[in-house]
Amino acid sequence: MLNAFAVLIDGLVYAAYLFIVAIGLTLIFGVMKILNVAHGSFFTFGAYGAASAVGIYFNRGLPEAGGYLLMVVLAMALGLVLGLILERGIMRWVYGRDEVVMALVTYAAFLILEDVVILIWGPGSYAAYQPLLSAGNIEIGELILSNYDLGLIAVAAMLAAACYWGLKFTRYGRLLTAVIFDRETAAAFGINVRVVYTVTFVIGAMLGALGGAIMAPKIAVTLGIGVEVIVLAFAVVAIGGMGSIEGAFAGALIVGICRAATVHLFPQVELFVIYAVMALVLMIRPYGLFVRAQPRKI
Numbered sequence: 001m002l003n004a005f006a007v008l009i010d011g012l013v014y015a016a017y018l019f020i021v022a023i024g025l026t027l028i029f030g031v032m033k034i035l036n037v038a039h040g041s042f043f044t045f046g047a048y049g050a051a052s053a054v055g056i057y058f059n060r061g062l063p064e065a066g067g068y069l070l071m072v073v074l075a076m077a078l079g080l081v082l083g084l085i086l087e088r089g090i091m092r093w094v095y096g097r098d099e100v101v102m103a104l105v106t107y108a109a110f111l112i113l114e115d116v117v118i119l120i121w122g123p124g125s126y127a128a129y130q131p132l133l134s135a136g137n138i139e140i141g142e143l144i145l146s147n148y149d150l151g152l153i154a155v156a157a158m159l160a161a162a163c164y165w166g167l168k169f170t171r172y173g174r175l176l177t178a179v180i181f182d183r184e185t186a187a188a189f190g191i192n193v194r195v196v197y198t199v200t201f202v203i204g205a206m207l208g209a210l211g212g213a214i215m216a217p218k219i220a221v222t223l224g225i226g227v228e229v230i231v232l233a234f235a236v237v238a239i240g241g242m243g244s245i246e247g248a249f250a251g252a253l254i255v256g257i258c259r260a261a262t263v264h265l266f267p268q269v270e271l272f273v274i275y276a277v278m279a280l281v282l283m284i285r286p287y288g289l290f291v292r293a294q295p296r297k298i
Contacts, residue, residue, distance in 0.1 A: 021039075021236075022232075022236040024203070032095075040233075042204075042212065047213065048121050050216040051128035054130050058131075071131065072213060082113075130217070255274055259274060
C-alpha cells in the first residue's frame with residue numbers, strides 16, 4: 001500500500017513537470033501549427049535565470065518567500081522577451097510556409113539560443129537547491145515527501161484550471177478557439193490573426209520559461225537540458241494530441257504514472273517506458289487521445 005502511494009506521488013510530481021513544460025508547446029501548435037523546437041530554449045533560459053537569481057538572493061539572507069516569487073517573475077520576463085524577439089523577428093516572416101519549414105526555422109533558433117546561453121552563463125553547471133531545501137519535508141507514515149514537490153503538483157493543477165477557464169470563459173479564449181478551428185474564417189470575421197499569433201507565442205514562451213524556473217531546484221542546470229525537455233514534451237503532446245490542452249494534461253498523467261511505476265518496479269527500463277507508451281497510444285490512436293476535429297472545407 002505504501003509503495004503504491006509512493007508511485008502515485010512520484011507519478012504526479014513527474015506529470016506536473018511534464019504538463020508545465022508541454023502546455024506551452026501544445027498551445028503554440030494548436031493555434032499556429034508550428035512544431036516549436038525552440039521551446040526547449042525557453043525552458044533552458046528559465047532554468048538558468050532562476051538558478052542565477054536564487055543563488056544571489058538566498059546568499060544575501062533575504063526572506064525565503066521572495067526567492068520563490070523572484071524565480072517566477074524572472075522566468076516570465078525572460079519568456080516574454082524571448083517570445084517577442086523570436087515571433088516578431090523571425091516567425092512572422094515564415095507564416096504560411098510549409099510546417100516542415102517552420103519547424104526547421106525554430107530548430108535553427110534553438111541552436112542559436114543554445115550558444116547564447118553559453119555566452120551569458122558559460123559552459124559550467126548551476127545549482128538552485130535553496131528553494132527545495134527551504135521548503136522542507138512532510139512525513140506521511142514512513143514516507144517523506146518534499147513540500148516543494150507537493151507545491152509543484154499544486155502549480156500544475158492551478159495552471160490547468162487557469163488554461164481551461166481562459167479558453168472557455170474569456171474573450172481571448174473564444175478568439176483563440178475560433179483561430180484554432182479555422183484561421184481563414186476567423187480573419188474574414190475581423191479577428192486580427194497576427195495579434196493572436198503574437199500573444200499565443202509569447203504566452204507559450206513564458207510557460208516554457210516558467211517550467212524551467214520551477215524545475216531548476218530539482219535538476220542540475222547544465223547545457224543540454226533543453227534537448228531532453230523538448231523530446232519529453234513532444235512525447236507528451238503526441239500522446240495527448242497535438243494542440244490539445246486536455247491532451248497535454250492526460251498525456252502528462254499517463255507518462256508520469258507509468259514512468260514512476262517503472263522506476264519503482266523495473267528501473268532498468270525507465271528510459272524506454274515513455275516512448276513505449278507513446279508508441280502504444282499512437283498505434284491505437286494515430287493522432288493522439290484528444291485530437292481536435294478538423295473542419296472539412298468544400
